[in-house]
Structure formats: C-alpha cells, structure tokens
Amino acid sequence: MSGYILRRLGQAVPVLLGVTFVVFLLMYLTPGDPVQLFMGQAGIVSQEEIERVRHEFGLDRPFVEQYGLFLGGILRGNLGQSIIYRRPVATLIGERLPATIELTLFASLIALLVAIPAGVVAAVRRNTWLDAIGTTVSLLGVSLPGFWLGLILIFVFSVMLKVLPVAGRASYGTGLHWQTGFLLLDAMLQGNWPAFVDILRHLVMPALALSAGMMAMTMRLTRSSLLETIHQDYVRTAQAKGLPQRWVILRHALRNALLPVVTAITLNVGALLGGNMVVETVFSWPGLGRLVVEAVESRDYPLIRGCVLVYAVTYVFLNLIADLSYARLDPRVAAGGGKR
Template identity: 45%
Template sequence: MARYLLRRVLVGLLMLLALTLLIFVLLRLTPGDPIDAYINPSQSITAEERALLRAQYGLDQPLPTQYLRWLGQALRGNLGYSLQRYNETVAGLIATRMGPTLLLMGAGLCLAILLGIATGVVSAVRRNGMVDLALSSLAMLGISSPAFLSALVGLYVFSVKLQWMPSGGMLSAGAAFSWGDLLHHLLLPALLLSVGHCALIMRYMRASLLEVLNQDYVRTARAKGVRETWVIVKHALRNAMLPVVTLIGSTVGLAVGGAIFTESVFNWPGMGLLLVGAVEGRDYPVIMGATLVIGACVIAVNLLTDLLYAVIDPRIQVHGGER
C-alpha cells in the first residue's frame, strides 16, 4: 500500500506540473500583449516606458525563463499581486474566497451523493416500475440540463416568482451573522449545483446495483432466507459502490465548472466569482493562481478516490504498486 500510495502521489505531482505548464502556455497564447493589463487604459505611454515595464515584470525574457520564474515563486507560495486590487496578494484573495466555494461545493456534492445513492437504490429495487420510470426520467432531465440553465431557472422560479429563497449573496446585507441566514442563502445554489451530479450518481448506482443483484452470491443469500433489505445493505450495496466512487471522484472536477456558473448567477463570493472577474479584467496573476489551486484540489481528490477503493472493497489488494 505504501508503494502504491507513493506512486500515486508522484503521478499527481507530475500532473500538477503539467497543469502549471498548460496554464502558462494558454495564457500566453491569448490575444493581446500581457503588458496591456498593467497599463491604465486612460493613460498613454511611450514605447520606452512600455519597454521599461516589460523589463520590470520580466516579460522581456524568453518564455521558458518566464515560466521557470513563475513556477519557482509559486512553489514558495508567492502567486504575485492582483492587477485589479493592487494592494492584495493573489494568495490572500484565494484564501478569502476558498471557504465559500468549499462550503457551496461541499453542500452540493453531499446532497448529490446522498440523494443520488438513495434514488439509485430505490430505482434498482423497483426496477421497471412506475417509481423507476419516474426517477429515471428525472435523472435524464437533470443530466441534460447545463449548470447555467439550472441556476437561471432555479433563480427565476424560487427567488423571483415564488420568493422563497434569496436571489443572491452569502448573507443578508446589513444583518448580523447567523447560521440560519447562511443556510437560507446556501440551500438553493447548493441544490441547483447538485442537480446534474445527483442524476449521474443515480444512474450509475442503479446500473451497478442491478448488476450486483444478479450475482451468484446474492442469489445464494436469498436462497438461505436472508431478508431482502439485509441482502441489499450487507451483500450488494458495498460492492455496487465501486463505480460510484470513481464517478464521485471525477464529479469534483465537473463541480468546479458548475460552481463557476452558480456563483456567478447567485453572486456567491467564492473562487468561481473571483475567476470570472479576473478573466473579465485580464488579471493574469489571479487567473493563473486560482486555476492552479483549483487544479491541485481536483488532483488531490482524485488521489483520495483511488485510495478509497481498498477501504470500500476488501477484495481489492494492492501489491507492489499494482491493484
């Protein structure tokens, strides 16, 4: 297990290194001169002043040199300063925005996992019945609905028309902090963020459980007179969870994209809203720093997902780094 863990960590580090290179190259390929982001549009500068600025920020160096300098600073935790907020570091901005994003994504993914597994089990147990048909139809609708569409429709229905939920923000303006107020603002965006992921988990859970229920050991347990509920919980559910765990790991990456749309629609003060504002303002340090942190989190979650295999199913053994 130790060798396997070391191998997965090394693979994760290589993926993170490749991510830093990809971020740097893609931003350098964007149209326009990066130095324009450092210049006030209302002021005109001479070619000499522009050349001095390029030298000051190291933009006159070859691209490999620029990349290695940025990578070296990033490894020290120095992600630079925001171009839109001149007195704030990128690391400081990310630190203040990470909490709200983790809260929103955590709530959304927990709802998606709980509801997806529960509805998947019910759909598999009631196979080909009315309940199965209804849940499968809702799942297909959820899978087909883009994150931005779900957020906009949910905002219009529950905030504008019914006025059951706040239309945006994390807390009520001017009000003292309370957990009830926070949950009131969190519930709708978390539910809408979970829609597509819940539908995917439900479909995977249903298909996996149906396959397991047809295995010989499940039929043997039934023949011995074991109660159906115990057969599902004790014998079938744990083995059926393996594909679902894989899906949950990849769902984190998908949830990042969904969180960006959800935070933008609901004005939720998280990483997604920060990244959208940085893209609109061509704030290159914030874009690079935020993308790097998000990518590192996704890689770490995928690593944890791989390690959960051996915990969920003891039949899986790791020998010499191979499963």
C-alpha cells in the first residue's frame, strides 16, 4: 500500500506544476494592468507611483523570471501579496477557507444522507413509483443551476415563509474574526446550542443549493451500480442460502456497488469546493469562492493564482483519498491487479 501511495503522489507533482504554469500563463496574457486598475480606483494617476508598485509586485519582469519567483515562493510557503488588499495571499486564503470547508462538508453530508439511501431504495424497488420519483428528482437536481436554486430557496424560505436568513454567515465569537473558523463545530463543542441553531439556519440554504448536483449524481450512480451488482452470482448464492434480503443488499451487494460511488463522492467534494463561487456570491457567504470572484473582478493576479493553487492541491488530495478508498474496498487496485 505504501508503494501505491508513493506512486500516486509522484503522479500529482507534474499535475500541480502544469496547473500553476497554465494559470500563470493565462494571467500573464490577460489584457490590462491590475496595478493601473487598482491605482486608478484609488485616485492615484502618477505614472511613477504606478511603476513603483508594478516593480514591487514584480510585474515589470519577464514571464520566465516571474514564474520562477512564483515557484520559489511556493516552496517557501509564500504565495505573494494581494494587490488589492495589500496583505499576504496565504493569510487571506486562511481566513476564508474554513467557511468554504464548513459549507462544503455540510453540503456533502446532506447529499450523502439523502442520495445513497434513495439510490438503494430506487434499485431495490426498480420500476415502481418510488423509483420514478427518485429518478425524476435526481434529473431535476442535475438540471437546475445552483444560482437559480439558491434564488428559489431565498424566495421561499426567506421572503415568503420568513424562517431562514436571506444571506451571510452567523456572527459567533470564536476568538477569531467571525468569518474564520469552523463555527458549527465550535458551537457544538462548547455546548452553545442557541448559537449552533443560528449558525445552522444560515448554513442550510447555501448547503442545499450546493448539494443538489452532488445529491442527484450520487443517487443515480448508486442506483445503477447496485442494479448491476444485484445480478452477480455471489448475490444469488447469498439469497439461495436463505439470508434476509436486507442483509444480502447491505452486506454483500452494496459494499461492491459503492466502489465507483466512493470515487465519484470524493471527486464531487472537490467539485463543490471549486464550484462554490456562484453559490457563495448569491448567499454572500464569506468563503474562498467569493474571494476568487472579488479577485477576478479586480484582476488581483497573485490572489487568483494562490486560490487556484489551493483548489488544485485540494483536487489532488481528494483524488488520492479516492484512490486509497478504492484500494481499501478492492485490494486488487493497490496490488496492481485492478485498474482505475
């Protein structure tokens, strides 16, 4: 297993290098000068001052030199300094990342608690009204854009019913700024249940909007995978031995049916982390996705590069988790007898 992990980590290095190069190249070729844009908004039109700031951020150097400095900074743990915020990029990301992780994990939890049982029921009750409802709901979940679903949730639960806050994140003292930290976990550990409920109320709608796509895809994949597994010989053998149907499904069929589902789940979690920009903007959620939107609007190249690097590392890490989970469920993968 250790050799398998090392092989996967070795494959991740060129992927990360490729991502950093492509992003850096795109930022370099994008028309416009972020420093001139920022200085113009600040009311500073002196060309000398603009050139000084461009030199400070290394934007007056050749592409190869800029890229080399960027890679060198990554190796030292330095992602550069934001042009707009005039603060270290790593600090800005560190402040926003917990809010995004909290939203993503909660959305993933909702998706899994609904999708896997619904997929199992749809497979076991194939061609019944339960299967039809599950298929229809999953089709809607895949089809509905997150921002549209978010606006519908706001209209129903905030405007009409007035039971949930419109947007934003709950204000709760954690010893840090209210935007940072895992607020839900912190409130639960401290036994502060009024704060826990308030945090949960702010979290529910963006999590539902974010989880819809993952929920639908996981449900459909669980159903189709379980339908294939149910007809395997070992499942028929277990049924012939007189084992209870529930035991056969959960102990024998579902374990092997979850092999492709595990991979899809981990990659979908990465997709939620990387695709939460629209949802965070709709709900004014102070996370990494909203920070990326702000950085793109202001052409803050160092901040964009740092955020994209975090997304790339997250995808690689989750892909490794998916591979290890797959190898755990099917040892032939780690031994080289199976293919991913």
